[in-house]
Amino acid sequence: RKEVEQDPGPFNVPEGATVAFNCTYSNSASQSFFWYRQDCRKEPKLLMSVYSSGNEDGRFTAQLNRASQYISLLIRDSKLSDSATYLCVVFSGSARQLTFGSGTQLTVLP
Amino acid sequence: DTAVSQTPKYLVTQMGNDKSIKCEQNLGHDTMYWYKQDSKKFLKIMFSYNNKELIINETVPNRFSPKSPDKAHLNLHINSLELGDSAVYFCASSQGVRLGNNEQFFGPGTRLTVL
Numbered sequence: 001r002k003e004v005e006q007d008p009g010p011f012n013v014p015e016g017a018t019v020a021f022n023c024t025y026s027n028s029a030s031q032s033f034f035w036y037r038q039d040c041r042k043e044p045k046l047l048m049s050v051y052s053s054g055n056e057d058g059r060f061t062a063q064l065n066r067a068s069q070y071i072s073l074l075i076r077d078s079k080l081s082d083s084a085t086y087l088c089v090v091f092s093g094s095a096r097q098l099t100f101g102s103g104t105q106l107t108v109l110p
Numbered sequence: 111d112t113a114v115s116q117t118p119k120y121l122v123t124q125m126g127n128d129k130s131i132k133c134e135q136n137l138g139h140d141t142m143y144w145y146k147q148d149s150k151k152f153l154k155i156m157f158s159y160n161n162k163e164l165i166i167n168e169t170v171p172n173r174f175s176p177k178s179p180d181k182a183h184l185n186l187h188i189n190s191l192e193l194g195d196s197a198v199y200f201c202a203s204s205q206g207v208r209l210g211n212n213e214q215f216f217g218p219g220t221r222l223t224v225l
Contacts, residue, residue, distance in 0.1 A: 036214075043200055043216035044153065087153065098214075100153040 003027060004090050006101040014109050017078045021104045023088030024070045032091035033064055033071045037084045038103065044087055047073075078108045113137050114217035116201050122223045123191060131186045131220045133201030142184035143214065144176060145200040153200070159184055188222075196224045 006023045013019050025033075033050035048055065050062040050071050061074040071090075075082055088101035114135045123129055135142060141160040147153045157176045158165045164176065173189045188195060198219045204212035 041219075043218050044214070045216070046213045085151065098155055102150060102152045 003099045004101040006104045010105040012107045018076045020074045025090045027092050030090045031093045034089040036087040039084045083107045116217040128189045135203040139203035139205050143202040147198045191224045
């Protein structure tokens with residue numbers, strides 16, 4: 001089992017749609033969780049951290065389920081500019097390791 | 111102003127050559143990193159470095175070595191390049207040394223092609 005696993009997609013959705021991505025992680029001792037966004041042929045950029053109680057930033061909502069070892073990202077009212085690859089990132093303090101998922105590709109269609 | 115910059119942006123070279131990629135950050139961050147993103151888009155950390163500690167991912171061949179002349183620079187040297195080294199290499203930096211709690215700021219990447 002991969003340390004961090006994501007559905008690679010691609011997810012093709014119309015503008016205005018709601019889309020959700022899941023990410024599972026194998027290390028139960030993982031401590032910190034993030035979603036990064038990577039545009040085509042560009043560098044990754046932090047989208048949001050994921051907190052235990054769940055958190056929201058505008059149209060984006062992140063959730064953490066420690067019992068089932070997954071995190072999710074929900075995007076409401078999708079915009080064309082949301083088209084990108086979304087990377088799930090997990091940090092394990094004990095292993096001092098930051099692990100990136102391979103990303104989920106999203107294309108928002110007009 | 112570019113926060114994390116890398117040069118060159120593209121690097122095409124022959125197997126067996128030795129090459130370097132330069133990285134500079136002007137954010138005043140304490141820690142810098144090198145990542146490799148392969149053709150399957152997996153982004154893997156290779157090194158993290160601050161002025162006190164170099165942490166090496168044990169899977170990284172010793173042909174790869176980071177060199178830091180000062181806090182704002184972390185260059186990547188690669189000896190005896192192999193076909194499998196072809197990838198995009200990203201430099202990154204973060205404030206502080208706590209890897210898990212600090213946003214990673216990435217450079218634009220260097221696309222290395224080994225022929």
